[in-house]
Amino acid sequence: MRALLPLFLSCCFVTEVNAQVVAAPRGDYYMRSEHTNGAFNGIHQLLTQPRPGYIRAVYCDRAFYVSTTTVxxxxxxxxAGRRLVIESNYGRGRELFCEPEAAMLKAENLGISPAEVEEIREEEDPPTDMRNRLRTIRDAFKDYQ
Incomplete structure (x- = not known):
């Protein structure tokens, strides 16, 4: 009986590294950030197919393609303590796909190679100054009529 215990434990406790990762079903996916009171804070798109400039990342045991900015x-x-969820949208409205654990949102835990993690960390951080963000939004809608 004691000889079977290690075998049983090795079968039951699979680490994230060994977990089978499959592609997310086709569709539109977004990572949504909410404040603790449930108010919307921000959103980023997750792709199900590779695209130049995007990297493969694993959320909730599903492979997506994201920009380094999203990571x-x-x-x-x-x-910052915000709730992050992944939502799908198939034209019928938003549906909760999954809610990744906060610890799994670190670049090192997304199935990204160590070299890619280092490259992401060395990139310049996205602008966080509110004036820059508002200026970017203003410029995006400048020609809209």
């Missing part, structure tokens, strides 16, 4: 943003949101 840094999700880390910052989790560190």
């Amino acid at each position: 840094l943003w999700s880390e910052q949101e989790a560190e």
